[in-house]
Amino acid sequence: MGRKILFITTDQQRYDTLGCNGGTIARTPVMDGVAAAGVRYERAHPQSVVCMPSRSTMLTGQHVSTHGVWMNGVPLPEDAPSVAEVLQDAGYRTAIIGKPHFEPFLDPFARFPENGFARNGNFGPHRGFEHFESATHGAAGPLHYARWLSSTHPEAVGMFYPVLDGSLEVNAMGGGDTGAPQAWVNNIPKDWYHTDWVADRTISWLDSLGADDDWFCWMSFPDPHHPWDPPASEVGRIDWRDVPLVEGYIEDKAERERVIDAKPRHYRAWYDGTLVSNYEAPAKWAPATLTPDQLREVTALNAVECELIDEAIGRVLAAVAQRGWDDDVDIVFTTDHGELGGDFGLLFKGPYHVDGLMRLPLIWRPAPSSSATPSTVTRPVGLVDLAPTFCAIAGLPVPAWMEGKPLPVDDGDADARGFERVLTEWDSDLFGVSVHLRTITREGWVCTTYQPGTAHDGTEGELYDLANDPLQRENRWDDPALAAIRSDLVADLWDHQPPMKSPLPAVQAPV
Amino acid sequence: MYGSLRHEIRIHRSAADVWALAGDATKLHTWFPGIVDCTVDGNMRVITMGTGLPMPEEILLIDQTQRRFQYRITAPMFVHHRGTIDVIELADDECLVVYSTEADPRTMALVIAGGTAGALAELKRQMEAPALAVEGAN
Helix, strand or coil: CCCEEEEEEECCCCHHHCHHHCCCCCCCHHHHHHHHCCEEEEEEECCCCCHHHHHHHHHHCCCHHHHCCCCCCCCCCCCCCCHHHHHHHCCCEEEEEECCCCCCCCCCCCCCHHHCCCCCCCCCCECCECEEEECCCCCCCCCHHHHHHHHHCHHHHHHCCCCECCCCCECCCEECCCCEECECCECCCHHHCHHHHHHHHHHHHHHCCCCCCCEEEEEECCCCCCCECCEHHHHCCCCHHHCCCCCCCCCCHHHHHHHHHCCCHHHHHHHHCCCCCCCCCCCCCCHHHCCHHHHHHHHHHHHHHHHHHHHHHHHHHHHHHHCCCHHHEEEEEEECCCCCCCHHHCCCCCCCCCHHHHCEEEEEECCHHHCCCCEEECCCEEHHHHHHHHHHHCCCCCCCCCCCCCCCCCHHHHHHCCCCEEEEEEEEEECCEEEEEEEEEECCEEEEEEECCCCCCCCCEEEEECCCCCCCCCCCCCCHHHHHHHHHHHHHHHHHCCCCCCCCCCCCCCC | CCEEEEEEEEECCCHHHHHHHHCCHHHHHHCCCCEEEEEEECCEEEEEECCCCEEEEEEEEEECCCCEEEEEECCCCCCEEEEEEEEEEEECCEEEEEEEEEEECHHHHHHHHHHHHHHHHHHHHHHHCCCCCCCCCC
């Protein structure tokens, strides 16, 4: 009997939403406790700041350019390598429960297997997961949660925020008390909400296993991704009127716009609503219209969703303990990417490689039986390192096709094994707008270089000093005093950036 | 909002052979993955998608000379749609097939065009398969 792995992901969660990372709004005692007993990473970055590419990196242990899911809507090939398959081949029982999103959701032709399991009344297998039980942000669509809700509680299906509007764009409709975009009063009972469903289904799957089974369970919560529509019964936990504005929000409009104007031009264009470069943000909403109260309400609703996740994790951990497994279970918690969350007056996500989207919560509590020492890692790591970590936990060699390394357990380990840099990339080409970013984070600098696209000529960039400018307000790309640092970072980036898969896989859906 | 997308593919087969299949309104489901059936009545066609959803269409043009097929989806959710399949001769045994999609809402252009990319790949696979018999081919 070996170590079991509980891999917990959320969707679009900021680093600062956990108490152990300094968060003060959501109460997250379960994950704070897990962090205290394990390794907490202070500079974990995704390799893409949108779902499908990032999740594909987690599954494959490969950079985006290598696995080829270069933007949402590009499916991960069915024969792509999978850490779940590696573990299954080694005798692990394997499951993914919750949001997968390796293949597009908008699929009227029913071409993608992910969307067919619930329709056909089965649960995989797929991509090395013997059990594949899926959910997303609401009650629409072909996934298991939607089917379950519509068959058992049909009256609740219409309670969720409509994620898409009548023209199938990401909805800009405001709600809640302040009219904030994607804020919504959802009258669904808490027990029927997808957060509790994911935990319930995880517990059910774990209950089906033998006491001596080794297992890898990816529990994937769809929240706190927008829409911000937690069960109405829970909204009173946090009164948005008492919520402070996030540190990254600049209340003074002139100063806010000065900061944005010093960044590449697509920041300001999106802020003003004149350029929407990606499908993931509402095309009919302009961030410039965001009011402080709207931001407070979004922050509060997001925090409620984080609390519900924390409590759901607590239930699953109790079930694990009840099975007598706790000493042999590794817990890894992270998210696929962050949320702008009001930084610079922006919400949602897009081609903006700043901490709101790139700095992720990442916690690894090694199995207590491994006698690991709790620690904090400040060196840069990436989600590309997760799959190799799972192999290492299972005592398996890391396959050559994985591009990351098993996560370090402390800074000394990180230095010894060369955790110097982490890379993040963005490519999008949608309705005549193309944007291309390559970013390196190394030695306290975040450096982004822009490739030519419809919004950029290829000379633009961003350079931030994380130690002296942790909110990334001063873009120092053009600072002559930093020319050598910038040049070194860009050269290092291109030395380590894998080439894009060729031929470039086609975008097959918006998301 | 309006969207317009295009996919194309080179096929090593004569334009006439490829057109015999791609230009046949009744055979779309045989080479378009995700379309499981189609029925034609005059200039009206109803396709059935993999989800079971029927989609009514109007056939606008079947031009045997230009080898151009045009249709539009008439379902109410579309403010506008036009699909165009062009088979362009490159050599005696090679042609270019272009499948264009215009739609409002534009999201549907992307969804449908994603399907057309797969359809072109399947068309190429079928057309370049050895010993293929194409009904009606020249």
